[in-house]
Amino acid sequence: MASSPSTKSNFAPIKTRRAFEVICEQIREQLAAGTLKAGDKLPAERELAVEFQVSRSALREALRSLEVAGIIRNVKGAKGGAFVQTAEPDRIVQAMQDYVHLGDISLGELTEARLALQNIIVRLACARATETDLTELEAIAERTRQETSVEARYACAVEYYAVLARATKNRIFGIFVDSLSAILHEFVRGPDYETLQQSLIESRFKLVRHLRARDEEAAVAEMRKHLERVHRHVRKNSKAAASG
Amino acid sequence: MASSPSTKSNFAPIKTRRAFEVICEQIREQLAAGTLKAGDKLPAERELAVEFQVSRSALREALRSLEVAGIIRNVKGAKGGAFVQTAEPDRIVQAMQDYVHLGDISLGELTEARLALQNIIVRLACARATETDLTELEAIAERTRQETSVEARYACAVEYYAVLARATKNRIFGIFVDSLSAILHEFVRGPDYETLQQSLIESRFKLVRHLRARDEEAAVAEMRKHLERVHRHVRKNSKAAASG
DNA sequence: ATGGATTATTGGTCGGACCATTGAGGTAGC
DNA sequence: GCTACCTCAATGGTCCGACCAATAATCCAT
CATH class of the missing domain: 1.10.10.10 (Winged helix-like DNA-binding domain superfamily/Winged helix DNA-binding domain)
Incomplete structure (x- = not known):
């Protein structure tokens, strides 16, 4: 054969x-x-x-x-x-990053995928997040508030998403989220980003509250609102960069 | 700094x-x-x-x-x-495969991720699939019927999912689907797989009909039914392999 | 013009050498 | 007896120079 x-x-x-x-x-x-x-x-x-x-x-x-x-x-x-080695998703993230750099994946595709993905994740996390997960999420949100540099706060955000993905108890979603986080990081720039960051923190606390109440729809809505604000910012700055 | x-x-x-x-x-x-x-x-x-x-x-x-x-x-x-090179998702697929091999990603995680992913894809495809996409899907389903070997039919299935993902007009989903397809391929074994394959073909035609009618809920339901059958089979054979 | 031989370019492989890092064992000094 | 230092062997990292194999351009004979 x-x-x-x-x-x-x-x-x-x-x-x-x-x-x-x-x-x-x-x-x-x-x-x-x-x-x-x-x-x-x-x-x-x-x-x-x-x-x-x-x-x-x-x-x-x-x-x-x-x-x-x-x-x-x-x-x-x-x-x-x-x-x-033990399994590490880093290489997958790297591979995706290379793919985006080489190809012509648009920002729109990335954000759309992210939104859809987070939608799933929030629903699953809402059903499965343990109290440990929730307190960890709160701790990260709290730490974000105390961080001083933009980069440190961004790192907190990435961690927040990662922990949220982990709360689904499905590592596949973690990989996807990490990949998109790494790629989208390159787009997060601009002078008004710092003020945006500040305003996002409260949203993260709200999401945890919805998760704790197991209010799936409210959690999804909060995440959507959250991401749409981020994406508006990213898109604006991306256009600014393209025109400059 | x-x-x-x-x-x-x-x-x-x-x-x-x-x-x-x-x-x-x-x-x-x-x-x-x-x-x-x-x-x-x-x-x-x-x-x-x-x-x-x-x-x-x-x-x-x-x-x-x-x-x-x-x-x-x-x-x-x-x-x-x-x-x-131009962007090719092969490496991402390879990386994910390595990750699964190295780690202890369970079949349950893979199938859950697949189900959730296809759910999104079907919804998006329902909204965006062009007539070209739909006829291509039908052509693949038809070809599946004519193929003689199990492997050839499986290849058709992979292609079907890939084209469906492409119909979302978002390549990120294509990557995710390809990766999961490649990984789950290793689990698709067993003597009764051939009969399962046959019965899945009709389901693929049905899905296209729902997509053409832009009936999102029907399409999602069909895909869910479709995948659940596949997953039942995979799970059964996986257990058999583990016990043997 | 055509078609085959020639040649230059370039990646693939080889073998051998030396360097840098690291852990283990031995040794001197306390 | 314990500690600190030294020595040494194992091992990956790098370098060098050579030759092989594939390939496209070139040249030459027909």
């Missing part, structure tokens, strides 16, 4: 399989099969090179690829080596 | 910045700034190495990283080189 598409062309795509690709693939297979799992340590580079019968350079390119993909982490020194 | 978190530790994180990281960063910067854009060709490796004042090996590791990230594509031969 190897390489026999039933209906289309019968020519197999020509693949100049590079050594490092094959290596990556094999390691990924072991990962999917469970032979390798988070925390495991791969043999030393020089050793692996012998095992795969490739030069150390080729092997290193493979390891580098896996590291960039967030699968392993290379640590130097004695007792160092390549360690299989 | 450099490296002065106001409330936390005052020690800046020690970073042993590796050469290839710095190179990647610089190239990414040029990308974000627009100095580099899709289609551009980077200088030859040997040339770039001189420019960055690093060895060719280090430079190659940087290029390899960027290639794995989907930012550039290396092409061999005269007039070859590293070309800046």
